[in-house]
């Protein structure tokens with residue numbers, strides 16, 4: 001019988017990787033998530049504490065998947081503190097996916113923070129398809145940089161470049177990810193751009209890509225409750241990010257006036273970024 | 274501008290067909306399918322999209338005086354077989370923000386759902402909406418999982434009378450009262466609402482229920498107890514609609530586990546003049562309204578009926 005992805009399933013943590021002092025990757029066995037498309041997310045239940053949307057990260061074992069968490073509030077901190085052997089409840093994967101044009105040969109990925117998670121899963125797919133890939137990793141400082149080695153390993157079969165930018169300039173290019181992007185685009189051209197990270201960063205990535213007439217896809221975050229398109233807590237204009245997204249293309253993004261302007265808080269009120 | 278053109282086009286395309294149109298409690302609807310409160314109900318842009326997806330009317334998320342954060346996640350849990358358990362905790366943007374949200378509503382038929390912790394909350398909320406382009410109100414007297422709101426009011430016939438009379442005395446717009454399964458017989462509550470001047474009754478809300486994760490032993494909803502909706506509540510909702518529609522004079526709007534046109538027909542036979550769709554949206558998305566309307570139309574044709582009203586309460590004669 002096919003499993004109903006909406007029903008919470010128990011998974012047990014098999015490994016935990018420390019990415020930075022405040023970022024960890026948690027690996028677990030789950031066949032369904034192991035087949036998730038790049039850009040999809042899980043609803044992760046931390047029993048008795050919270051349920052949070054988390055992008056699906058790559059795992060190096062068959063039938064395994066992973067999530068990467070940045071410690072922030074109550075929910076993510078409880079998740080961050082989970083240990084090997086402990087249980088989580090997951091449902092999904094949900095959402096659409098990053099689409100890859102059949103004729104794409106070189107692509108640019110721009111990520112910041114945990115927005116890098118879906119991009120790493122995308123990178124794994126690009127690697128399989130032997131599509132050349134430039135990945136820009138944006139961070140505030142060297143201490144906050146993660147996934148540099150992971151990305152290198154994930155992209156090992158294809159021509160790739162990894163560029164790190166730090167805001168304080170203690171590692172890689174000085175500036176933010178979009179500064180690095182502008183610099184790269186002066187020298188190279190790409191068939192398309194993919195981005196995930198803070199919304200104001202993505203908005204800038206969209207603006208730069210548009211200036212070069214590059215197709216772009218961005219994975220958006222909104223407050224999620226149901227994850228299945230019934231509550232609209234995740235809405236941006238007339239779109240449900242959990243169901244119509246999380247990935248939107250430049251055509252859709254240009255119509256979403258709220259993109260980079262407003263998000264809705266837990267009550268549903270519009271808040272200015 | 275583009276949005277308006279699209280809306281207009283949608284409206285024109287759908288105006289000619291009157292088979293499914295109804296007048297309920299003075300509200301003219303192009304078809305009997307309403308969006309149930311709490312589903313997709315906070316954004317004008319989504320309302321416009323629902324309108325283009327053939328919704329008959331939209332009941333907003335229940336709106337309180339002040340914004341409410343609701344409970345922590347998990348707030349909605351999917352169960353096997355087309356049912357959900359939810360304890361959203363009446364999260365809503367509050368009367369101020371929501372009235373601004375729909376302030377320039379073009380002509381989407383919106384019914385604002387009201388929730389309050391005491392009867393004097395209601396005039397304050399109505400005050401924010403009464404001049405806007407809305408069809409009317411639905412009073413939520415039946416949320417089963419928030420203390421002092423919803424069901425706690427709905428379990429007390431005297432409070433129900435008081436709230437309905439208060440609301441009626443502050444608006445000329447139609448007032449629907451939504452009832453549910455609480456500790457007091459639903460019929461007594463429906464009668465109290467009817468006698469206090471309600472223009473229609475919606476039955477039913479979700480039913481108090483719970484689920485526990487067997488691996489951890491922990492209740493899944495953060496509030497532990499929530500409300501059951503979807504397929505599992507349908508036979509109960511049918512019974513309620515049947516009994517209420519037999520015993521009160523105002524029309525009844527059926528709600529609870531309507532997933533198909535067959536379910537819709539069953540509710541109408543039981544006495545519902547209109548229906549609300551909620552949980553089905555998790556399965557059919559925005560397409561649910563169109564699909565059910567099409568099925569209803571074909572059913573009427575097959576039965577040789579000219580209008581939906583011929584169907585309402587037919588089962589009462591047996």
Ligand SMILES: Cc1cc2nc3c(=O)[nH]c(=O)nc-3n(C[C@H](O)[C@H](O)[C@H](O)COP(=O)(O)OP(=O)(O)OC[C@H]3O[C@@H](n4cnc5c(N)ncnc54)[C@H](O)[C@@H]3O)c2cc1C
Pocket residue numbers: 041050051052053054055056067068069070071072073074075076077114117220221222223224225246346
């Ligand atoms: C599609 C999607 C994918 C995500 N992927 C990742 C990921 O891979 N790694 C990661 O660390 N984080 C990810 N997040 C963010 C994550 O879900 C949480 O928002 C974050 O971990 C903070 O949660 P908290 O409970 O600790 O924060 P709190 O202190 O409770 O809240 C801080 C802020 O977090 C946000 N938040 C809280 N709950 C939710 C929710 N249910 N949905 C959306 N935002 C919420 C709100 O903006 C809130 O203001 C993702 C979010 C979305 C929508």
Ligand SMILES: Cc1cc2nc3c(=O)[nH]c(=O)nc-3n(C[C@H](O)[C@H](O)[C@H](O)COP(=O)(O)O)c2cc1C
Pocket residue numbers: 231309310311312334335349357358359361363386413416451477478479501502503504506528529530531549550551552553
């Ligand atoms: C997630 C969720 C939120 C809800 N929020 C409200 C609400 O704010 N006000 C209300 O009157 N009913 C609310 N309800 C109840 C529904 O409007 C409806 O009465 C119930 O779900 C039964 O219909 P269904 O089986 O078609 O879903 C909610 C239900 C769900 C599942």
Ligand code: FES
Pocket residue numbers: 223224225226227228229230231232233234235240241242243
């Ligand atoms: S999270 Fe509920 S509709 Fe998207």
